[in-house]
Amino acid sequence: xxxxxxxxxxxxxxxxxxxxxxxxxxxxxxxxxxxxxxxxxxxxxxxxxxxxxxxxxxxxxxxxxxxxxxxxxxxxxxxxxxxxxxxxxxxxxxxxxxxxxxxxxxxxxxxxxxxxxxxxxxxxxxxxxxxxxxxxxxxxxxxxxxxxxxxxxxxxxxxxxxxxxxxxxxxxxxxxxxxxxxxxxxxxxxxxxxxxxxxxxxxxxxxxxxxxxxxxxxxxxxxxxxxxxxxxxxxxxxxxxxxxxxxxxxxxxxxxxxxxxxxxxxxxxxxxxxx
DNA sequence: GGGCATGTTAGCAC
DNA sequence: TGTGCTAACATGCC
Numbered sequence: 001x002x003x004x005x006x007x008x009x010x011x012x013x014x015x016x017x018x019x020x021x022x023x024x025x026x027x028x029x030x031x032x033x034x035x036x037x038x039x040x041x042x043x044x045x046x047x048x049x050x051x052x053x054x055x056x057x058x059x060x061x062x063x064x065x066x067x068x069x070x071x072x073x074x075x076x077x078x079x080x081x082x083x084x085x086x087x088x089x090x091x092x093x094x095x096x097x098x099x100x101x102x103x104x105x106x107x108x109x110x111x112x113x114x115x116x117x118x119x120x121x122x123x124x125x126x127x128x129x130x131x132x133x134x135x136x137x138x139x140x141x142x143x144x145x146x147x148x149x150x151x152x153x154x155x156x157x158x159x160x161x162x163x164x165x166x167x168x169x170x171x172x173x174x175x176x177x178x179x180x181x182x183x184x185x186x187x188x189x190x191x192x193x194x195x196x197x198x199x200x201x202x203x204x205x206x207x208x209x210x211x212x213x214x215x216x217x218x219x220x221x222x223x224x225x226x227x228x229x230x231x232x233x234x235x236x237x238x239x240x241x242x243x244x245x246x247x248x249x250x251x252x253x254x255x256x257x258x259x260x261x262x263x264x265x266x267x268x269x270x271x272x273x274x275x
Numbered sequence: 276g277g278g279c280a281t282g283t284t285a286g287c288a289c
Numbered sequence: 290t291g292t293g294c295t296a297a298c299a300t301g302c303c
Contacts (some may be wrong), residue, residue, distance in 0.1 A: 002281065002282090003281055003282090023285095047278075063277070064282080079282080079283085080281095080282090081281095081282045081283070082281070082282050082283095083280090083281090084283095109288075118280090118282095120282065120283080121282090153285095164282085164283095166282090166283080173279055173281050173282070174280095174282085175281055220281070222280090222281065223280090223281095225280090226281075237277090238281090251285090261279085261280090
């Protein structure tokens with residue numbers, strides 16, 4: 001579920017924003033792995049051994065990954081995928097706790113719980129985070145409009161699935177891809193190389209704006225999978241199939257592209273160039 | 276029961 | 290090599 005704004009919100013929360021003490025400076029006292037497959041590397045037993053006693057020096061984000069930099073130069077990486085979530089608890093997790101996959105006790109007595117109903121999320125502990133992150137493309141604010149336009153010209157894929165490709169661009173998921181394409185007036189099935197440089201620049205700015213606004217809103221809350229966020233009230237196309245476009249009054253449509261839903265306004269986002 | 280889901284990857288066809 | 294399609298991962302919701 002979480003895309004860049006939701007993961008960024010988690011990173012800020014783990015740094016102690018939003019009124020709860022964070023993770024910075026805390027030592028991990030105990031590690032309980034309830035679902036060993038949640039740990040990608042090393043194996044769950046080794047992961048627990050190596051993480052115990054470590055101190056978190058900094059929390060960062062890259063794309064949709066959360067990063068904890070430890071005092072021994074190792075890094076914890078977490079990808080929440082579709083349904084992973086984190087929360088604080090004051091007591092050890094109940095043995096019957098449903099969906100609990102991993103739990104950490106800190107030196108201040110609190111527990112950080114990782115729950116993941118669908119079991120898609122993964123944790124890594126490594127001295128070389130680039131082995132996990134190396135494939136990621138730039139985030140939308142790490143590329144110039146000219147460079148972005150040039151990369152689009154080199155691709156024949158349709159623009160919407162391309163925006164979801166983390167090698168091409170890091171951090172953009174289904175919600176914000178749809179929202180940015182609508183804001184830029186670009187049809188999701190347009191071939192990337194047919195975008196003019198004007199359209200490419202408009203799309204890049206739209207991505208930056210949508211993500212920045214969503215971070216300010218602490219992300220988008222749809223169900224129990226993500227506890228915060230108010231951006232759902234600003235969505236203009238995502239999950240609005242059949243409803244009226246706020247811009248032009250046409251009915252929002254849904255399209256199947258690369259196995260994912262694409263929501264768009266047929267009037268604001270024509271199939272031909274809109275430069 | 277069927278279809279859907281804020282994510283990612285592998286295998287295969289073209 | 291790039292692209293698209295399907296399945297897989299595993300579960301819950303409508």
